[in-house]
Amino acid sequence: MQYDVLLRHARLHRRADLVDIAIKDGMFVAIAADLAQATATRALDVEGRLVVPPFIDAHVHLDAVLTVGQPRYNATGTLLEGIQIWSERKPSLTHTDVKQRALEEIRWEVAQGTLYIRSHVDVCDPNLTALRALLEVRQEVRDICELQLVAFPQDGILSFPNGRELMRKAMELGCDLVGGIPHYEWTRDMGVEDVHYAFALAKEFQRDIDCHCDETDDPQSRFTEVMAADTLEYGWQGRVTASHCTAMHSYDNAYAFKLLRLLARAQVNVVANPFDNVVLQGRFDTYPKRRGITRVKELLAAGVNVALGHDSIMDPWFPLGRGDMLAAAQLALFLCHMSGYEEIQDVLDLITTNAAKVLRVQDRYGIEVGKPADFLVLDAPSAFEALRLVPARLHVFKGGREIATTTPARSVVRRASEQDGQTVHFHP
Numbered sequence: 001m002q003y004d005v006l007l008r009h010a011r012l013h014r015r016a017d018l019v020d021i022a023i024k025d026g027m028f029v030a031i032a033a034d035l036a037q038a039t040a041t042r043a044l045d046v047e048g049r050l051v052v053p054p055f056i057d058a059h060v061h062l063d064a065v066l067t068v069g070q071p072r073y074n075a076t077g078t079l080l081e082g083i084q085i086w087s088e089r090k091p092s093l094t095h096t097d098v099k100q101r102a103l104e105e106i107r108w109e110v111a112q113g114t115l116y117i118r119s120h121v122d123v124c125d126p127n128l129t130a131l132r133a134l135l136e137v138r139q140e141v142r143d144i145c146e147l148q149l150v151a152f153p154q155d156g157i158l159s160f161p162n163g164r165e166l167m168r169k170a171m172e173l174g175c176d177l178v179g180g181i182p183h184y185e186w187t188r189d190m191g192v193e194d195v196h197y198a199f200a201l202a203k204e205f206q207r208d209i210d211c212h213c214d215e216t217d218d219p220q221s222r223f224t225e226v227m228a229a230d231t232l233e234y235g236w237q238g239r240v241t242a243s244h245c246t247a248m249h250s251y252d253n254a255y256a257f258k259l260l261r262l263l264a265r266a267q268v269n270v271v272a273n274p275f276d277n278v279v280l281q282g283r284f285d286t287y288p289k290r291r292g293i294t295r296v297k298e299l300l301a302a303g304v305n306v307a308l309g310h311d312s313i314m315d316p317w318f319p320l321g322r323g324d325m326l327a328a329a330q331l332a333l334f335l336c337h338m339s340g341y342e343e344i345q346d347v348l349d350l351i352t353t354n355a356a357k358v359l360r361v362q363d364r365y366g367i368e369v370g371k372p373a374d375f376l377v378l379d380a381p382s383a384f385e386a387l388r389l390v391p392a393r394l395h396v397f398k399g400g401r402e403i404a405t406t407t408p409a410r411s412v413v414r415r416a417s418e419q420d421g422q423t424v425h426f427h428p
């Protein structure tokens with residue numbers, strides 16, 4: 001058999017021996033300890049490096065990316081000033097402006113191995129300018145990235161004029177998922193109604209749900225439980241994601257215990273966003289300052305599926321970032337105290353297999369015979385080393401085609417006695 005691509009000596013996550021991976025017509029066709037006799041158009045010896053399925057950004061805002069400083073920088077760094085600045089920027093959004101920024105940011109993510117992106121799109125805009133632009137982007141990037149769009153009511157479904165109608169219109173235009181923002185509605189009752197409305201709309205359009213939920217340090221913000229109850233009521237198990245859930249950081253342990261069991265029972269996914277959560281939460285604290293991020297480790301232990309998002313990349317809420325999900329995973333490892341050896345292995349799942357479950361793309365995701373040949377070669381021999389070094393994604397493949405390459409940086413130190421110096425490899 002003549003293969004198109006043959007990867008030699010690949011390390012797979014949680015597998016001890018090295019394997020060879022054969023690709024034909026865009027699919028994985030053989031994975032075995034030794035395919036040395038096989039021939040291929042392109043043979044690539046990866047010399048024991050880690051080969052993983054593509055990274056997934058389960059939560060980002062492509063309409064807001066790369067707008068930092070427009071019309072002004074966030075002086076306090078807070079979530080609320082961010083929302084204020086965004087409302088000032090929104091009237092100047094144009095179709096071309098949104099498309100250009102989104103396409104550029106997607107290139108950043110793809111270059112670093114993220115080939116699936118779930119983006120929330122602010123639909124609190126009577127013209128739905130950003131949504132119309134991103135619907136085109138979703139189509140245009142299909143050769144490099146699969147994009148899901150969530151109808152996201154930034155200013156509220158009930159607290160914004162015609163919020164319900166705008167959400168419905170967004171679904172009619174072709175949004176993939178229904179969003180929500182219950183904790184931001186004016187009252188507790190309106191927040192509950194925000195969730196109920198999202199579920200009713202999701203049922204009507206037969207779509208999945210992903211709500212910003214309890215993104216606050218307020219331990220009285222308890223809408224994630226409403227999402228779980230509605231999930232069971234509607235029979236939407238596995239189709240619902242609660243994003244952020246930062247209030248869970250501040251719940252008392254007795255309530256958190258109850259909630260974790262309910263989320264597991266309802267099979268509600270949780271998405272944490274380490275960059276934004278740690279930067280935006282804890283802002284009303286003096287000292288000690290809360291980290292804000294939800295209880296990732298405890299959710300996993302309770303059997304809840306957890307994944308990560310980048311959330312912001314150079315926007316009014318988070319001025320920095322370069323769209324690297326591996327960097328997001330490393331930060332989550334620190335913030336969530338997941339530095340035990342096995343826990344470090346689990347952290348890689350947060351941006352790969354767990355996230356695939358959130359996006360419900362498992363049928364075409366993973367390094368398995370019969371699936372599309374989408375994968376990354378990391379310049380590291382293991383998940384442990386990948387999370388330590390945040391190394392270059394040397395090769396990025398989608399459907400058997402190499403869509404991105406990166407040449408790793410090389411450092412050289414020259415002692416006084418050395419003319420050429422010695423390369424530093426950062427390995428003990």
Ligand SMILES: [Zn+2]
Pocket residue numbers: 059060061120212311
């Ligand atoms: Zn968000």
